[in-house]
Amino acid sequence: MENKVYIRLRHRIQVRPNELIRLGDIAQVITQGIEQNFLCNMPLYQITIQDKTIVVIDIIEIIKKVKDFDPKLTIETFGPPQTLVEVVYEKKKYSVAFFVAIWFLLFVGAALTIMNFHEDVSMQQVHQKLYLLITGEEVKQPLLLQVPYSIGLGLGMILFFNHIFKKRINEEPSPLEVEMFNYQQDLDNYMVMNENKESMKKLDDH
Template sequence: MSDTLYINMNQCVEVTTDYVTIADVATLECKNKSVVNRLKPIKLLTDNSHGKNRYIVSIMKIFEIVDKEFQNVDVQSVGETDCVIEFKKANSDVKWLEFLKVAAICIILFFGAGFSIMSFNNDVSVGGMFEKVCKLLTGDKNTGKNLMELCYSLGMGVGILIFYNHFGPKKLSKDPTPIEVEMRKYEMDVNQTLITGHNRDDGKLDVK
């Protein structure tokens, strides 16, 4: 009686070592645990480019390994057919350097967002709009203008916090933030482009 091995391969993985194993790219499930334990540490490829190259591993490579290692194992793929592998160096232990990078990014984002908001307000003439509203309601274009500007500023700040679902290191809800959603979409698009380019023979990725 043969065992059934289920393989759920990821679309992309990042590893900090100079080699990648089956356990790094896929989740294995089988009633016969010896099959899973034997397959997990098997190396699929080794990186000799020091993290400069990306690689693509096909599910067929794992099928081939299973056929060589076992005689009576049926393989079922329930995940991706190709996996993009990127080798990266382990995170540096220099905490002050990481803090400096985060601080620099925050400063750039702060002034960039501030410039965008000021450009938008100047283009639509928010000040002139407030004057027209005050004149329409009170007959004086300056009466209540400062209060409207204060409420507008506070409302914009609160709206940004609610929209981005973040206040410092904490989330306001369990939902992913818009930035996280867009980053996942971008990551999926990049991976699909790499895989499609390889399948059309116009990519530059190495295949194992």
């Protein structure tokens, strides 16, 4: 019976500094005629301080390693041709004062943005005219419209971002999450092209 190995690379994994990456860490492996656990524990790459935060492992490198292990193996690959390895260092702990300062800046910035937008579109005059059309009375502060509008603005932001603090309202991703996903995809593609030495070859390379 022919010995076969089916390899499907993961798109991205996270590792700790100085960690030894094994085949089972970056890929789903199915074997035929060979011990699967033994192959999954095969060392692939040793993370060092020179790697900084991103390492790209190409499928060609994996095939070479597997062939060195057993030249008679037939290898079939699926999925992405590279795996992005993100080296996660210990995060610095920030003080409560720093958190409060950042929260305050974001709150004031968002409030000023909303107020400037309403000033640009003359929202107060719009409410005054609507109140005049509905009630026939002219007032400077039509609270009957402004209060429900303010509450609806907050509820609309919650529905738009699909989160109440860390709790998700439903399974549908918010527009912000979709944009962050697209940004991460573009960033990963950039990393693959620039960090993978095999993806580009210059004229002076031999």
